[in-house]
Amino acid sequence: xxxxxxxxxxxxxxxxxxxxxxxxxxxxxxxxxxxxxxxxxxxxxxxxxxxxxxxxxxxxxxxxxxxxxxxxxxxxxxxxxxxxxxxxxxxxxxxxxxxxxxxxxxxxxxxxxxxxxxxxxxxxxxxxxxxxxxxxxxxxxxxxxxxxxxxxxxxxxxxxxxxxxxxxxxxxxxxxxxxxxxxxxxxx
Numbered sequence: 385x386x387x388x389x390x391x392x393x394x395x396x397x398x399x400x401x402x403x404x405x406x407x408x409x410x411x412x413x414x415x416x417x418x419x420x421x422x423x424x425x426x427x428x429x430x431x432x433x434x435x436x437x438x439x440x441x442x443x444x445x446x447x448x449x450x451x452x453x454x455x456x457x458x459x460x461x462x463x464x465x466x467x468x469x470x471x472x473x474x475x476x477x478x479x480x481x482x483x484x485x486x487x488x489x490x491x492x493x494x495x496x497x498x499x500x501x502x503x504x505x506x507x508x509x510x511x512x513x514x515x516x517x518x519x520x521x522x523x524x525x526x527x528x529x530x531x532x533x534x535x536x537x538x539x540x541x542x543x544x545x546x547x548x549x550x551x552x553x554x555x556x557x558x559x560x561x562x563x564x565x566x567x568x569x570x571x572x
Contacts, residue, residue, distance in 0.1 A: 508552065538553050
């Protein structure tokens with residue numbers, strides 16, 4: 385069976401979008417898959433929309449550039465508005481419903497999942513874990529890598545000075561798998 389998934393991960397600068405992409409890429413490599421990861425840096429780092437692209441396959445990746453992604457992880461409204469129209473028909477969108485009104489999701493054209501990432505992270509005691517919550521939701525919905533692979537990759541991606549937060553990151557990933565729900569075509 386062929387394995388392939390590509391995703392644009394987008395949010396405000398400071399929401400941990402790049403670390404989400406890097407962690408997904410490392411987990412895929414640790415799972416013996418082929419990976420490309422492209423971060424987009426620039427003025428986005430100062431509060432605009434930051435994004436990265438990850439391509440995962442069991443075959444060699446031909447190009448890291450994806451104009452029409454199969455999936456999107458949107459951490460905020462501007463990211464959903466900017467990238468959702470580019471997602472292929474019948475593609476997949478996972479969005480942070482703490483910051484994005486579910487009615488904005490194009491659930492007639494794409495498969496849409498919401499996760500209240502900020503709310504779940506706040507319940508865990510650290511709002512900065514919203515990115516891990518969203519990544520956990522994405523991993524559950526796509527099944528592209530095992531959650532355990534992502535959890536085991538944390539220490540390779542998270543800077544050493546934050547290793548004391550590895551258990552919380554791991555719990556946030558798990559909470560995301562539990563907190564995600566599909567948006568219905570007739571409503572939210």
